[in-house]
Amino acid sequence: MLNEFRADLHIHTCLSPCADLEMSPLAIVHKAAEKGIDIIAVTDHNSAENIIAAQKAAEDTGLTVLAGMEITSSEEAHILALFDSAADILKIQEMVYEKLLPGENDEKKFGEQVVVNERDEVSSFNKRLLIGATMLSAYEIIDAVHSSGGLSVASHIDRDAFSIISQLGFISDDLKFDALEISPLTGREEAEQLYQTYKTFAWISSSDAHYLNDIGKRTVLFHMKEPTIAEMRLAFQRKDGRKVEWDERQ
Numbered sequence: 234m235l236n237e238f239r240a241d242l243h244i245h246t247c248l249s250p251c252a253d254l255e256m257s258p259l260a261i262v263h264k265a266a267e268k269g270i271d272i273i274a275v276t277d278h279n280s281a282e283n284i285i286a287a288q289k290a291a292e293d294t295g296l297t298v299l300a301g302m303e304i305t306s307s308e309e310a311h312i313l314a315l316f317d318s319a320a321d322i323l324k325i326q327e328m329v330y331e332k333l334l335p336g337e338n339d340e341k342k343f344g345e346q347v348v349v350n351e352r353d354e355v356s357s358f359n360k361r362l363l364i365g366a367t368m369l370s371a372y373e374i375i376d377a378v379h380s381s382g383g384l385s386v387a388s389h390i391d392r393d394a395f396s397i398i399s400q401l402g403f404i405s406d407d408l409k410f411d412a413l414e415i416s417p418l419t420g421r422e423e424a425e426q427l428y429q430t431y432k433t434f435a436w437i438s439s440s441d442a443h444y445l446n447d448i449g450k451r452t453v454l455f456h457m458k459e460p461t462i463a464e465m466r467l468a469f470q471r472k473d474g475r476k477v478e479w480d481e482r483q
């Protein structure tokens with residue numbers, strides 16, 4: 234028996250310098266539930282320090298919070314890493330922190346990077362240069378994510394900055410992304426025309442929310458057994474009846 238799950242797999246918390254400070258894990262969980270979303274992924278820039286809080290905040294709700302991160306490659310392309318468990322993304326975080334370009338976050342210029350708990354209390358301010366790139370190539374990121382059992386998705390391929398296409402010109406066959414993401418800027422029909430050559434990949438669309446009201450702006454519908462990375466992988470590969478559909482309902 235397959236079920237339908239509505240998912241928004243790209244959401245930033247107040248840990249991302251560019252995200253609104255109202256994006257606390259608790260507020261995000263409430264907003265996602267209100268919008269009828271079943272699965273979200275918390276995907277802060279080069280850090281996963283708000284994941285545990287988001288998963289705890291969702292404990293007594295029907296919402297599944299995937300442990301994610303939006304990693305900036307050395308080519309300055311954004312890549313989503315998605316896992317079930319916080320432990321897995323925290324291992325990826327160790328690698329990312331080691332390879333993050335040195336420097337401190339300039340709060341005045343880029344914004345604060347706030348680590349909070351599941352009750353909305355501030356735990357600390359992350360001082361790393363999360364807005365910057367890592368020294369990891371797109372290939373290295375995809376490999377690391379796959380060896381830890383996660384999914385890697387090319388972020389907002391339709392955007393003219395920080396996307397794999399804007400940075401490399403095209404998506405090489407040997408980049409083993411599990412899916413490509415198209416931003417809310419591009420409609421389905423337009424995407425079909427622009428990215429016909431990339432139909433071998435699964436496509437998703439997500440909000441890339443930096444503000445509470447953006448959550449659920451774009452979602453996908455997964456047809457699968459349960460809200461797990463293993464089932465999502467099957468849906469991306471269209472195996473055993475699983476599938477993912479791009480939902481343009483706002």
Ligand SMILES: [Zn+2]
Nearest residue numbers: 303311388395
């Ligand atoms: Zn991005």
Ligand SMILES: [Zn+2]
Nearest residue numbers: 243245303441
């Ligand atoms: Zn993003």
